[in-house]
Amino acid sequence: MAIADVFVRYDLKKEAAEKKVAAGKDALLQKVMDAVVDGDEDNIVAYVNEALAAHDPLVVIREGLVKAMDEVSRLWDEGVYYLPQTIISSDTMLAGLDECEKKMGHSMEKKGVVITHTAEGDIHDLGQQIVNALLRANGFQVVDLGKDVPVDDVVSAVKQYKPAMLTGTALMTTTMTAFNKIANRLKRDGFDMPFVCGGGAVSLEYVTSFDLGIWGKEAQQAPPMANDAVAGVSWTKMREKYNS
Amino acid sequence: MSRLTPKERFMNKLMGREVDRAPVFCADQTGIYEEMDELQVFWPEAHQRAGDMARLAAAAYTIAGFDAVRVPFCQTIEAEALGCVIKYAGREGIPSVNVHPYKLEDTVKPLPENYLESGRIPELLEAVKILKQEVGDQVIAMGGIIGPYSIAASLIGITTILKASFKKPDQVKPYLDLAEQAGTALGKALIEAGADIICIEDMMASMDMISPAIYRELVFPWEKRQIEALSVPSILHICGKTNPIIEDMASTGAAILSVEHTIDSVDAKEKLKKFDRFIPLIGGVDAVVTLFSGSEDEVLQQSLKALESGYDMVAPGCSIAPGSPLANLKAMVKAAEIAAKQ
Numbered sequence: 208m209a210i211a212d213v214f215v216r217y218d219l220k221k222e223a224a225e226k227k228v229a230a231g232k233d234a235l236l237q238k239v240m241d242a243v244v245d246g247d248e249d250n251i252v253a254y255v256n257e258a259l260a261a262h263d264p265l266v267v268i269r270e271g272l273v274k275a276m277d278e279v280s281r282l283w284d285e286g287v288y289y290l291p292q293t294i295i296s297s298d299t300m301l302a303g304l305d306e307c308e309k310k311m312g313h314s315m316e317k318k319g320v321v322i323t324h325t326a327e328g329d330i331h332d333l334g335q336q337i338v339n340a341l342l343r344a345n346g347f348q349v350v351d352l353g354k355d356v357p358v359d360d361v362v363s364a365v366k367q368y369k370p371a372m373l374t375g376t377a378l379m380t381t382t383m384t385a386f387n388k389i390a391n392r393l394k395r396d397g398f399d400m401p402f403v404c405g406g407g408a409v410s411l412e413y414v415t416s417f418d419l420g421i422w423g424k425e426a427q428q429a430p431p432m433a434n435d436a437v438a439g440v441s442w443t444k445m446r447e448k449y450n451s
Numbered sequence: 452m453s454r455l456t457p458k459e460r461f462m463n464k465l466m467g468r469e470v471d472r473a474p475v476f477c478a479d480q481t482g483i484y485e486e487m488d489e490l491q492v493f494w495p496e497a498h499q500r501a502g503d504m505a506r507l508a509a510a511a512y513t514i515a516g517f518d519a520v521r522v523p524f525c526q527t528i529e530a531e532a533l534g535c536v537i538k539y540a541g542r543e544g545i546p547s548v549n550v551h552p553y554k555l556e557d558t559v560k561p562l563p564e565n566y567l568e569s570g571r572i573p574e575l576l577e578a579v580k581i582l583k584q585e586v587g588d589q590v591i592a593m594g595g596i597i598g599p600y601s602i603a604a605s606l607i608g609i610t611t612i613l614k615a616s617f618k619k620p621d622q623v624k625p626y627l628d629l630a631e632q633a634g635t636a637l638g639k640a641l642i643e644a645g646a647d648i649i650c651i652e653d654m655m656a657s658m659d660m661i662s663p664a665i666y667r668e669l670v671f672p673w674e675k676r677q678i679e680a681l682s683v684p685s686i687l688h689i690c691g692k693t694n695p696i697i698e699d700m701a702s703t704g705a706a707i708l709s710v711e712h713t714i715d716s717v718d719a720k721e722k723l724k725k726f727d728r729f730i731p732l733i734g735g736v737d738a739v740v741t742l743f744s745g746s747e748d749e750v751l752q753q754s755l756k757a758l759e760s761g762y763d764m765v766a767p768g769c770s771i772a773p774g775s776p777l778a779n780l781k782a783m784v785k786a787a788e789i790a791a792k793q
Contacts, residue, residue, distance in 0.1 A: 289661060289662035289665070290659065291614060291616055291661065291665065295614055327544065327547075328540045328544040328545055328547045332609075332610075333610065378659075380770050380771070381480060381772060382544065382545075383739070407659055407691075408738075408769070409739070412740055412744045413740075413744050416744065
């Protein structure tokens with residue numbers, strides 16, 4: 208299914224239609240974009256290489272892969288896409304990103320480091336995987352601690368990598384209380400980077416009840432939040448911006 | 452009307468008969484730290500030993516005043532007995548699956564012959580017997596099992612099952628067969644041990660995880676088979692906004708549907724009216740914002756609102772966060788008392 212069909216089929220909003228025109232200027236980039244939106248893991252590498260023959264890798268990343276993930280985020284937001292499609296699209300995008308970085312001969316110059324993790328005991332790390340994909344596509348170095356991560360491990364990773372931002376995901380009501388423990392430990396040890404917490408079980412009320420905590424409503428907020436964090440915006444200012 | 456025992460209250464409501472007040476309980480995990488401190492019974496022992504498990508479970512009635520009690524507190528009993536490696540989370544947390552025993556392409560082994568003697572199943576069954584003995588004449592004893600799709604997710608991993616459900620659904624089916632057999636076998640054993648009600652949690656079948664199309668193809672047929680095989684009424688719990696599948700959930704034959712507060716309960720109740728049997732809808736209390744982080748009054752108000760907006764029994768829409776205040780649990784019961792007087 209091409210992206211244009213997605214919009215026609217689901218009668219998405221005007222702004223979505225405008226995006227379609229913007230992405231449609233170049234047939235090669237359009238193919239990359241369609242492959243990501245459709246989750247075509249089998250062909251993404253071939254399409255990215257075709258696009259790389261005509262474009263700079265950074266252009267393929269920005270105009271093909273990142274734009275496609277913006278559309279995937281939107282489809283998810285609108286309830287058109289469910290988690291399985293979104294995960295498959297993220298994986299497709301990451302395969303394309305690897306190919307672009309290979310062509311560059313080095314990784315994309317990173318804007319800054321973000322550590323991501325899913326709470327100890329939590330069986331889901333899917334929200335986190337999408338956050339990882341969006342951050343990587345947008346040029347951040349992601350230190351992915353994975354799922355089921357004990358408080359101690361999160362704290363020592365922060366000490367080791369000194370990230371601009373830390374994220375935590377929890378989807379179970381029984382696991383989320385690890386977050387205030389992490390925040391307290393970091394505060395005590397003199398760290399003050401924003402700690403963005405999100406996921407099904409996590410609420411604005413809970414996250415803003417402890418220092419450093421910023422509530423992340425949706426995965427696609429991760430890149431703009433990370434941009435702010437790298438630019439040196441404090442957690443208090445970020446909380447004002449995103450949580451009020 | 453005269454005061455009913457919690458058990459009578461629950462069963463009356465289940466049948467659509469008159470009650471002195473709406474029943475209050477939780478279809479999912481009920482243990483909280485305040486109860487543990489009071490009883491001096493803690494995790495992880497209460498996940499592992501029948502006596503401790505039963506004592507903490509009974510607290511939902513003896514301390515919080517709920518109309519039903521349930522074991523276990525985690526979602527890993529079947530998974531462990533099927534070979535998943537379990538990681539315990541100490542005093543404060545629930546066990547989780549650390550290593551998934553299968554890869555999608557593997558050949559699925561049949562249900563082990565000694566399955567009911569594996570892992571913590573014998574302790575769980577013993578806990579039900581103890582609960583029945585201690586509080587069973589007063590209160591409903593619920594046995595918890597995990598739905599087929601969610602056990603299958605433990606067997607092969609969540610990302611794997613989600614992707615395969617979309618791209619290669621046929622490869623998921625053998626795992627659903629094994630998962631359903633495991634849950635059903637445990638359910639039958641729990642009934643034999645004395646469980647009045649079986650609660651099936653199929654949290655991975657949430658609309659936060661899968662689409663209605665996947666629910667119909669890979670969840671519903673196995674849930675239905677399971678529910679039909681159980682000889683006592685069952686509660687089907689699925690998290691998230693389940694409005695698009697609420698009629699499918701009812702078509703499984705589940706006696707009671709347990710849902711999260713995010714659903715449109717009026718719409719759900721309306722859809723359930725199309726069935727020729729009374730299907731109680733339970734939930735209405737936000738387990739995080741209200742029950743865990745909120746004040747007593749906020750819990751009270753939300754519980755009252757739940758009863759006004761179509762819920763037949765008051766419950767949190769998800770596992771109780773163990774750090775939730777006892778006073779908030781009691782506020783749900785208080786709300787049911789107040790609503791009955793109005």
